[in-house]
Amino acid sequence: MNTKRYFIALSYNGTSFHGWQIQPNGITVQACLNKALSTYFRQEVATLGCGRTDAGVHATQFYAHADLHEISDQQIAAAVPGINALLPYTIAVNTIFTVAPNAHARFDATARAYQYHLHFHKDPFKIDRSWLYKGQLDVDRMNEAAAVLLDYIDFSCFSKSNTQTFTNNCKISHAKFECIGDGLVFTIKADRFLRNMVRAIVGTLIMVGKGEIDTNDVVKIIESKNRSKAGQSVPACGLYLVAVEYPYVKDDSITV
Known part of the structure; x- marks a missing residue:
């Protein structure tokens, strides 16, 4: 039976x-997405995502691909509201569109960008969406250290051990x-990311902001290729x- 490949944003x-x-x-x-798609299209649907976000991590933009059969262009165009009605409120399908039969949501991605949010004063509306940090940070020093990251390519020191990469x-x-506002947003863009990489980087840069280490120490941490030398991973709630x-x-929703 003929199938078409679709990207789901x-x-x-x-x-x-x-x-x-x-x-x-x-x-x-x-x-949840597989179940909603399978129910709506009345066929077994298995998606493959552009990456693997950990528990508690959010996504404002995520892509998955799936192969569907016997679906007209008109049905696809009208499908988004029906699929969203089957999904929990915490997941929203934004668009579905056809791609080439060999298009791959994970391997074809040329770049990804993450943001990490933290705030300094208790705010009930930021619970589970941002990390409440109780203390002061030197942002200029943190950005000076962050710039060092662009000079390296091996980030073993920020990766979980025993990964299959x-x-x-x-x-x-x-x-x-x-x-x-009352906080900081760290934006990082790369061609690929390792597991836990962004949270470990932020944890290390927080140490710089607190004055515990400096930019030269960050250089030594990167060159050590040793995860135990880097800072602790910050909580998942602030990562997007x-x-x-x-x-x-083509998507101009965010440019970095």
Whole structure:
């Protein structure tokens, strides 16, 4: 039976999920999406995502692909409201569109961008959406250290151990903190990311902001390639996947 490949653009609040990827003992975004798509299109649908966000991590832009059969262009165009009605309020499908039969949501992505949010004063409306940091930080020193990241490609020191990646090399093209309201937003863009990489980087840069280490120490940490030398991972609640780039998908929702 003939099938077509589709990209599904979605966003989600990850607070109540055990990450994106299907787990044997936990509710995940992928499981909810697969169920909604299968129910709506009346066929078994298995999605493959552009990456793997951990438990509690959010995404304002995420892509998955799936192969569907016997679906007209008119049905696809009208499908988004019906699929969203089957999904929990914390997941929203934004668009569905056809792509080439060999298009791949994970391997075709040329860049990804994450943001990490933290705030300094208790705010009930930021619970599970930003990290409450109780203390003062030197943002200029943090950005000076963040700039060092652009000079390296091996980030073993910021990766979880025992991962199944073939390389720990990544090319970071942007890494910077900005003061926004009562807090900070750290934006980082690279061609790929390692597991836990962004949270470990932020944890290390927080140490710089507190005056515990300096830029030269960050250089030594990176060159050590040793995870135990870097800072602790910051909480998942502040992390957002905000952009995924493909050579054949135009999306100007965020530029870094």
